[in-house]
Amino acid sequence: MAVFDDIKTGLEQAISYEKGELKARKTTLTVLPLETFTPCAIKKIRKGAGMTQAMFAKYMGVSVKTVEAWEAGRNHPEGAACRMLALTRNDPDFPMQSGIVAGYADAIKR
Numbered sequence: 529m530a531v532f533d534d535i536k537t538g539l540e541q542a543i544s545y546e547k548g549e550l551k552a553r554k555t556t557l558t559v560l561p562l563e564t565f566t567p568c569a570i571k572k573i574r575k576g577a578g579m580t581q582a583m584f585a586k587y588m589g590v591s592v593k594t595v596e597a598w599e600a601g602r603n604h605p606e607g608a609a610c611r612m613l614a615l616t617r618n619d620p621d622f623p624m625q626s627g628i629v630a631g632y633a634d635a636i637k638r
Contacts, residue, residue, distance in 0.1 A: 567599050571599045577622075
């Protein structure tokens, strides 16, 4: 009966809100702007995660040539790549912990 009571309470609150008798709680979220990364910072992030350019390219979902261009300053990461760089910079273990990259021992278990 607890589920029924929860649903009933929720519906009663929704009706009260619509009538203006109850104020709803709001949560406001702000998405931070994309960071920009220098060629040196990108290389430092990659090395901090213990990856070669080839492995880092697979992790980031780009070509090796793209990683080479980022690290040489000929091109710059955009959008989701910047978010991934920030996540990896903030936690070099993120690639493994998120399951995107598997270690040798993990690959054998699968």
